[in-house]
Amino acid sequence: MGLQLFCGAIRVTQPKYNIPIGDRLWRWLVISLPYWWLAIFFLAPFAIVFKISFADPIIAQPPFSNFFDFSPGADNWLLATLDNYRFITEDSLYWISYFKSLKIAAISTVLCLLLGYPMAYGIAKCRPGMRNILLMLVILPFWTSFLLRVYAWIVMLGKTGAINSLLMKIGLIEVPLEMLYTDGAVYLGIVYTYIPFMILPLYSVLEKMDTDLQDAAADLGAKRWQVFLNITLPLSMPGVIAGSMLVFIPAVGEFVIPALLGGIDSLMIGRTLYDEFFINRDWPLASAVATVLLFIIVIPVMLFQSSQKEEAE
Amino acid sequence: MRAASDKIMPVKPATDFAEAPWLDPKAVPFIQIKSLGKQFGDFTAVDNISLDIYQGELFTILGGSGCGKSTLLRMLAGFETPSAGQVIIDGVDITDLPAYDRPVNMMFQSYAVFPHMTVAQNVAYGLKKDRLPKAEIAARVKEMLALVQLEELAARKPKQLSGGQCQRVALARALIKRPKVLLLDEPLAALDKKLREQTQFELINLQYKLGTTFIVVTHDQEEAMTLSSRVAVMDAGRFVQIGTPLQVYEFPINRFVADFFGTINLFDAKVTGSTVIDKNTYAIEAALDKTGTLVEADCTHKLKEGDLISIGVRPEKLSISQKKPRGKNLTITSGVVEDLAYYGNRSIYRVRSHSGRIIQISAQNFQRTKELVLEWDDQVYLSWDSSCSVVLSE
Known part of the structure; x- marks a missing residue:
């Protein structure tokens, strides 16, 4: 439902060239507000969790390994691992x-x-x-x-x-x-x-x-x-x-x-x-569990919504 | 309920007015409403109504909002339980039957077309509930869709239809079970003017073809006039007058009917003389208010000298002219044109008579002229034949 609402909002933002630039900017600001909300309170935290899910657990503060290693002499700058996901499936x-x-x-x-x-x-x-x-x-x-x-x-x-x-x-x-x-x-x-x-x-x-x-x-x-x-x-x-x-x-x-x-x-x-x-x-494993959970719920819901939309049309 | 094999057979319509069944004492009424009443708490919506309707009639119940006409219709359909009385259709007492068991179908004012079903599914719904064989349902739906010219739209959803098309879906859906009586709640109210005129004739043709008894409820007197075999004018839960449109229009029984069914000019008058012509006809003479103009009129009941009455004259029965008209049996008064509306085929004048009363005249524009024949503030004479005076004592 939320998704449809936002899709509707996107259609409104299609440029109408006869509208003064100030109005257009204002309109864009108002309409983009929910997107900012989603970006700050949903997308950004999720990105962090998603990132952690590819790390290794270590005994430190914070308790996970770095994602990137730019130190000279490192043979691989990207330190992502799929171990957590593998572990969940096993x-x-x-x-x-x-x-x-x-x-x-x-x-x-x-x-x-x-x-x-x-x-x-x-x-x-x-x-x-x-x-x-x-x-x-x-x-x-x-x-x-x-x-x-x-x-x-x-x-x-x-x-x-x-x-x-x-x-x-x-x-x-x-x-x-x-x-x-x-x-x-x-x-x-x-x-x-x-x-x-x-x-x-x-x-x-x-x-x-x-x-x-x-x-x-x-x-x-x-x-x-x-x-x-x-x-x-x-x-x-x-x-x-x-x-x-x-x-x-x-x-x-x-x-x-x-x-x-x-x-x-x-x-x-x-x-x-x-x-x-x-x-x-074990933050990385927990993050992987959370990520999988999100996909288990979100993907069926999205599929369902798109099928509903087709039916409505 | 009904035999599955009966085809739609054109029944000889009773709309042949040469043999109006309501005038035939031997005719058996098809629908008998006996002392029907409905109370909502302290409010009496329908007050002890009795009515006989005959097979094949197109009967209209006309009234303003809140007069109880819709409640009456809903009681016939089975959506409201009467507080008192009985409804008998074709010899069967249906008063206590639930809506789904009645040989009656209804077309709703809102059409109530099921939005989640196609046109064909909507029309088939009633037959499906009767568990008819699939092949027969398909055949009858096809036949019905052809009858209302919706064949091409069978697979459409109501959202994709116009108002007029929805109306025909509703009509087809209500007719497909071949009800003994079809109830129509303001069937034309939601259509625009052109479509309404066309649909009106289609409805009459359909009724003629099928021979089904129609009961129409409406607040629109024009609709009632053109559709019906008979009209019942309803007010405050009661029938005020029942008759053919012509009877109700030309011979209204009281001021309410005269004013509600068409437009009428009402003059207060005092009876100055009365003579018996035959058993049911009295010729009276009355003086119009203030001006004292003498009016002669026929009346169906005895009035005595000094009785206060109203004399009604329909706008189209009045003649308007600048020269004083001459002729036998004419009632003549005069006034000043205060307002006029030019409609092309006719003009409507509002004339202020010398007694200060506004009189409305509807006149055909017989002549082709470059300018209006009459203008604002013209002094005019109004006249009407005394046979056009309606005597109203109630």
Whole structure:
């Protein structure tokens, strides 16, 4: 989505020679602002990480070898090595982490969609005054610290936590349930945290939908579920896609939730990255892991977007 | 629902006004609306309406915004549940049937063409929901697209169509299930003037060919006039008058209808005399306000001396001249041309009469002249035949 937006901006900058130079400069400045933002806060850090991923780990400050060696007598001025990437492909730990991250992100996205769609639909069908209140409630959790909210779940899910004590008190269970530090807790945490990102784009699409279309389908013989499958769902696809991306992409790299709620075996890539950076202090390998992660996410997203664009045309 | 094999057969249209079924006491109504009502909280949108519509009619419901016409249509389509009353179509009570089970289809004002489907898919949608065999769907879609002249555009998406083309997709889609009744919500409102005139005739031809009963809802009296076999003028949830366009235009039953269905000049008047001509006709004499000009008119109900009434005259029934006209049965008044608009084929004059009232006249420009026959501030005489006076007591 972002990419398309910027492509649109590029078209605007096509020179129009009847515009005075001052205006053109001003226009260029305004339009290029997001590019500067991206260049400074995304491209430059990524370039640094990318560079480090080709270095060797050394015990020093900073803990990686130089990229260039211009000292006289060096037989090669470029000191890049692909060892880190080779290592990632050879050690199954990384592949398991990648796979597990993608799996958890994908399942969480589907869960968010299944929960978020009816909620968004419900909100969109409310009368306008009620809508704002409900939307407010969706956004409200963002007003407290994210970390605090995840910690709250530890209190809820723990062996002596609220849920277990309640269940034991009413005699439903004898032994406390094993809920914290499981994959289930990770799914719960991710779905709980990211569901607003699913609801909001879905709501904005559903709220704008012309109810005449649904009436027309019913008029032509479609039962309620058919109206949903034939009309409402296909026409809300832009919202489904936007919401899924907003949940899936950050969920893949999620670190805090699996670290706090997940078990020792819930090795998501964020956790692996953290371990490489801070426990092993192997910055070059960690950078390589991060770079691969970026390509794993970005390339499918770009392919998907271009196919969407073609379809739209 | 409907037999799969029935072909589109031209049914003898009831639009043959020689045998208007509503005048035939033995005729069985095709659609019976019985004391239908709809409440939204405290607001009564449709107030106890009863109506019979006959097979093959093109029936128009005319009213301003908020008069309840759209609610009535949505109740017929099954999108709103009536608070009271019954709807019977072809002998079957459909009051409690859901929209998808009714032998009724609707063309929406917004057309509601599905944007993610091609023209052909849009038209086929209703048949697919009926699970007809693929070959039959294809054949019927083709036939229908030919009928509305959209064959070449079958593979297009709605985005690539003009407004008029979208309208025909909506029409084809609503007709393909061969509904017993087609509901049309402001069918021509979104089209420009030229296209509207053309589409109007196409719609009438199509209805003639198919013999389907059409119910049109509109706020446009011209649309109602040209399309319909009969018109119901609606106000505040009730029908004020039902009749052929001619009946409603020439014999409006009250001031509201007279003013809503076309333009009319209304004069306050006081009855000065009344004589019985036959059972349903009374000849009355009345004095126009202030000027006291005496008017003679026919009236369908008895009025007594001193009753306050309105005398209505349509703008095209008035003659305008600088010489005082002479003739039998003429009502004559005079005034000053305050405004005029030249339309080529006709001119519209707004004349201020000596009582201070503005009177509108629409006159054909019979003569070919180098200059306007009448100018601003000209002293003129207005006259009309007394048979053109409409007596309105409500």
